[in-house]
Amino acid sequence: MTMSQRMNALWEYANPKKFLATTERVLPFFWASAALCLVAGLVWGFFFTPDDYRQGSTVKIIYLHVPSALMAINAWMMMLATSLVWLVRRHHVSALAARAAAPVGATMTVIALITGAIWGQPMWGTWWEWDPRLTSFLILFLFYLGYMALWEAIDNPDTAADLTSVLCMVGSVFALLSRYAVNFWNQGLHQGASLSLDKEEHVADVFYFPLLVCIAGFVLLFIALVFYRTGTEIRARRIRALMARERVQA
């Protein structure tokens, strides 16, 4: 298969029917593997890793905190990508996938904030601190709220998809700007990155491997939720079209 053929094969999933058929086939696999990874990763992380020599057992909240924070950002990235696809190629499934991902991303942001607060209380002695990372996550949450509110506010689905897509693009730029502005505004308490590809600054291996399993679990869960919710959106729209048709015929 050449590259362009492969791309064509990808665009086939822009057909709602094909999308529904395929996701229905793969969804059980995603649900099962997400559950497997999460259970395995969390049990491994919570019960079979040693306590940290400084943080004690509170370190174990990392298995929820880091993956959810990671997915909070990745969900927005995915929304940005699907918004662009909608604006360029006008595939409805793409716009609906962005809409479906937003509440999942917002929930991930809240999980990251709450687990962070629970972790911060014993470690820093405070539930909340205006630290750059915490603050930019709170701002990200506000962006999610605005994005979802705009979807809800507009009746015409195409107009809503267009406006939210532009908002997502503009919002991404401003979210990034806010990240750097907040960094400038206050130096924080938060530790550096827990994970990095170049292994300079890293958590120890005992914590690292269960964390990877947990991250895989969160990624799979996110994919499953987005597929599922996109399917729901497609069906909701189909129902609306059917009802409109019935009203016209009656």
Added chain:
Amino acid sequence: MSALLLRDLRLALRAGGGFGLGLAFFLIVTVMVPFSVGPQSSLLESIAPGVLWLGALLACLLSLDRLLALDWEDGSLDLLATAPLPLESVVTIKALAHWITTGLPLVLAAPVLGVLLNLPGPGYGWLVISLTLGTPALSVIGTFGAALTVGLKRGGLLLSLLVLPLYVPTLIFGAEVARRGAAGMETTTPLLMLAGITAAAVALLPFASAAVLRVNLR
């Protein structure tokens, strides 16, 4: 273009245009602050730059829903969209008119309100400079928000929810300039960042505003 600008200015200045409402709001917010935090002059002195910036930002926000909604209701926005002038220019002019009728008066009023909040001596100049540089960005970003919500019946609260997160970087750098200036510290870095944000917003955001306005006028 100048005809459109003059028209918008005249509409804002004449009866029912709401000119001065933003200014009055700014005054009221500033007066409310000592009631809420107490009258100690040392406390007011330390929070004055931030409060004045926040007040100016909220006053800007308050006047946004009138920015395009009135023209939308009476249909002149449709005429403007079909006029030979590109829609990008229209929204830029609208933002400029908003800045002249809202932002500029706020900049001029800020030092007077600074007296009320016991703003330290070196702070006045920096407050005016930071507001002069920052308020155009507030107007341009606000125009984008107004264009997004123009077709909605109850867009006011949604407009705030959409626009306020976009105001965060401008507020951070603007208030930082005023704060550092008032404390007699170096202000170059936040000042340049603020100017950069304004320049980029003025240059790029009208395209986004025009795009969403086209969608709304479809």
